[in-house]
Amino acid sequence: MKKFNKNRWILVVSVVIIVLSIISFGIYRQFFYPEKPIEITYGEFLENIEEKQVSKVMLSDDAKIQGEFQDGQRFITDHPRSDNLKERLLMEDIQVIEVGEKQSMGQIITFVIVIGSFAGVAYYLSKQGSKQASKEYDKMSSVEFSTQKESSISFSNIAGNEEAKENIMELVDFLKNPEKYQRYGARMPKGVILYGPPGTGKTLMAKALASEAGVDFLAVSGSDFVQVYAGLGAGRVRNLFKKASEKGKCVIFIDEIDAIGKKRDRGGLGGSDESDRTLNALLTEMSGFKGSEGIIVMAATNRLDILDEALLRPGRFDRQIEVGLPDLKARQDILKLYTKDRPIATAVSIERIAHQTVYFSGAKLENLMNEAAIYAAREDASYISEKHIDRAFYTVIAGEEKKDRSNIKEADRSITAYHEAGHTVATKLLCPENKVTKVTIIPSTKGAGGFSMNIPPDRMYHRKKDMLNNIKVALAGRVVEELVFGEDNITTGASNDIQKATEIIVAMTKQFGMSEEVGMINYDILLGQSGGMDQKLIESCNKTMKILYTETKEMIQENIALVKAIAEGLMDKETLKEDEIQEIVSSYLMKKAV
Ligand SMILES: Nc1ncnc2c1ncn2[C@@H]1O[C@H](COP(=O)(O)OP(=O)(O)OP(=O)(O)O)[C@@H](O)[C@H]1O
Numbered sequence: 275m276k277k278f279n280k281n282r283w284i285l286v287v288s289v290v291i292i293v294l295s296i297i298s299f300g301i302y303r304q305f306f307y308p309e310k311p312i313e314i315t316y317g318e319f320l321e322n323i324e325e326k327q328v329s330k331v332m333l334s335d336d337a338k339i340q341g342e343f344q345d346g347q348r349f350i351t352d353h354p355r356s357d358n359l360k361e362r363l364l365m366e367d368i369q370v371i372e373v374g375e376k377q378s379m380g381q382i383i384t385f386v387i388v389i390g391s392f393a394g395v396a397y398y399l400s401k402q403g404s405k406q407a408s409k410e411y412d413k414m415s416s417v418e419f420s421t422q423k424e425s426s427i428s429f430s431n432i433a434g435n436e437e438a439k440e441n442i443m444e445l446v447d448f449l450k451n452p453e454k455y456q457r458y459g460a461r462m463p464k465g466v467i468l469y470g471p472p473g474t475g476k477t478l479m480a481k482a483l484a485s486e487a488g489v490d491f492l493a494v495s496g497s498d499f500v501q502v503y504a505g506l507g508a509g510r511v512r513n514l515f516k517k518a519s520e521k522g523k524c525v526i527f528i529d530e531i532d533a534i535g536k537k538r539d540r541g542g543l544g545g546s547d548e549s550d551r552t553l554n555a556l557l558t559e560m561s562g563f564k565g566s567e568g569i570i571v572m573a574a575t576n577r578l579d580i581l582d583e584a585l586l587r588p589g590r591f592d593r594q595i596e597v598g599l600p601d602l603k604a605r606q607d608i609l610k611l612y613t614k615d616r617p618i619a620t621a622v623s624i625e626r627i628a629h630q631t632v633y634f635s636g637a638k639l640e641n642l643m644n645e646a647a648i649y650a651a652r653e654d655a656s657y658i659s660e661k662h663i664d665r666a667f668y669t670v671i672a673g674e675e676k677k678d679r680s681n682i683k684e685a686d687r688s689i690t691a692y693h694e695a696g697h698t699v700a701t702k703l704l705c706p707e708n709k710v711t712k713v714t715i716i717p718s719t720k721g722a723g724g725f726s727m728n729i730p731p732d733r734m735y736h737r738k739k740d741m742l743n744n745i746k747v748a749l750a751g752r753v754v755e756e757l758v759f760g761e762d763n764i765t766t767g768a769s770n771d772i773q774k775a776t777e778i779i780v781a782m783t784k785q786f787g788m789s790e791e792v793g794m795i796n797y798d799i800l801l802g803q804s805g806g807m808d809q810k811l812i813e814s815c816n817k818t819m820k821i822l823y824t825e826t827k828e829m830i831q832e833n834i835a836l837v838k839a840i841a842e843g844l845m846d847k848e849t850l851k852e853d854e855i856q857e858i859v860s861s862y863l864m865k866k867a868v
């Protein structure tokens with residue numbers, strides 16, 4: 275209030291000074307120069323002096339001299355700038371006024387006052403403006419977030435993704451009883467990143483966590499923090515955490531974390547400064563609060579690999595949970611969830627729909643059932659029938675980009691299934707100690723067509739034979755492609771495998787002295803750390819690889835029936851778990867033994 279008055283005063287005084295200056299300047303002019311001066315030549319001026327017509331002359335630095343005749347008429351003439359003009363005028367008894375310095379001094383003072391007054395006005399206005407702006411800034415830096423409590427979403431609303439669900443359920447107790455964990459000195463999880471394709475239920479999981487723990491749910495999007503105004507994003511982050519700590523226990527959910535948490539490009543020129551600041555603010559805030567406060571920050575992204583490592587460090591988002599596309603079983607569960615409260619014709623086979631909807635996300639399945647319901651409603655049908663669902667299927671598919679995975683052809687599915695079956699069989703036969711926990715043809719976010727979870731036993735040293743077997747396991751995918759689909763139909767799907775196999779063989783040859791041909795020499799020392807290779811090394815690696823490939827091919831050929839059984843299982847169920855794989859392998863081996 276006080277400040278406001280002061281500013282008001284500055285404005286009033288400034289305006290008064292400006293008005294007075296203008297008026298006084300007018301009076302001054304009126305007083306000194308009542309009428310317009312006439313212009314005379316310097317010769318005329320000299321003549322007038324001789325004739326004693328001139329009463330006063332004002333000398334200044336100007337190019338012109340001003341003066342007054344005896345009759346009061348003012349004149350101006352050119353300034354000769356001669357040294358003795360003043361003396362001459364004085365000798366003629368003419369009043370000489372040296373206005374030069376005085377007037378310019380006066381002008382300076384007037385100038386200063388006027389400018390000062392204008393500055394005062396400008397200051398006042400800008401003060402008003404910035405007050406407005408800072409109000410606006412405050413408004414902008416407080417993020418809008420949706421808060422919900424006692425929401426009806428629970429883990430029973432989420433189907434499939436059992437592993438992710440289990441992982442998150444563990445956090446419920448953390449949120450409910452942080453004191454308990456603190457007593458045992460357990461470090462609370464602060465940040466959890468959920469990653470996976472769009473529409474797989476990441477938001478749903480975060481909401482379920484909050485509501486099952488009975489705490490507030492603060493949801494924001496990473497893009498809310500991306501601002502054109504410098505510092506605003508960081509301000510919003512601080513604001514969010516302030517609000518959260520005011521609330522006490524809660525789940526903060528940051529969707530699209532990649533919008534602020536992208537890998538910082540260190541060499542880049544400017545531009546990313548602002549997002550750096552925002553990310554730093556987030557990191558600082560996260561290090562700032564204690565896990566014991568009962569706040570968990572959940573973030574979602576479609577891509578884990580583009581996030582800045584700083585985000586994933588302990589004490590930040592150190593728990594990363596993959597939320598993948600649903601497999602056949604999960605799709606059935608999700609479909610059951612969305613048909614539960616809808617009038618579905620008894621003839622509708624959920625199983626069939628689940629089979630048809632490979633690579634559909636949960637969101638897409640929900641959308642499918644919703645479209646079907648709309649079609650049924652339009653027809654006033656008594657039930658949602660297969661017909662409606664089929665129509666909905668094409669509507670849902672049609673609205674998608676071609677590259678979308680749900681358009682992947684059946685042929686691609688079988689290539690993936692056989693390729694993965696190849697890896698599985700090679701693992702089972704060559705490295706029986708390795709655990710194969712899961713094989714799937716549902717693509718993961720890492721981009722591969724399918725993947726095999728193959729966990730080797732813990733060992734201090736790597737044996738040569740294990741390394742060779744690992745190469746064979748890697749090559750087995752390509753081997754099966756070649757054997758089943760023909761040499762001309764091999765695909766790019768094996769590129770990661772080839773890379774892995776190459777890495778192993780190069781390490782064996784260059785560092786571990788495991789190649790008789792090139793000897794026990796560390797080639798990194800000989801050729802330089804940065805991947806130096808010579809022709810002999812390349813040839814040797816190539817030769818070993820060829821031998822290993824042939825051996826793998828022989829082994830696969832011998833066991834092609836097992837490959838086929840696993841591939842068919844994969845095409846049927848999309849994901850095979852450890853015990854299902856074991857069952858197929860055991861029954862195969864038994865038959866073979868007979
Ligand atoms: N596993 C699931 N079980 C049940 N419903 C699901 C599942 N996955 C997705 N859905 C449905 O899809 C909708 C969108 O899911 P959600 O917003 O949680 O996906 P998301 O993974 O956060 O997606 P995005 O990455 O696009 O933010 C949910 O509201 C729900 O209706």
Ligand SMILES: [Zn+2]
Pocket residue numbers: 693697751752767768771
């Ligand atoms: Zn592979």
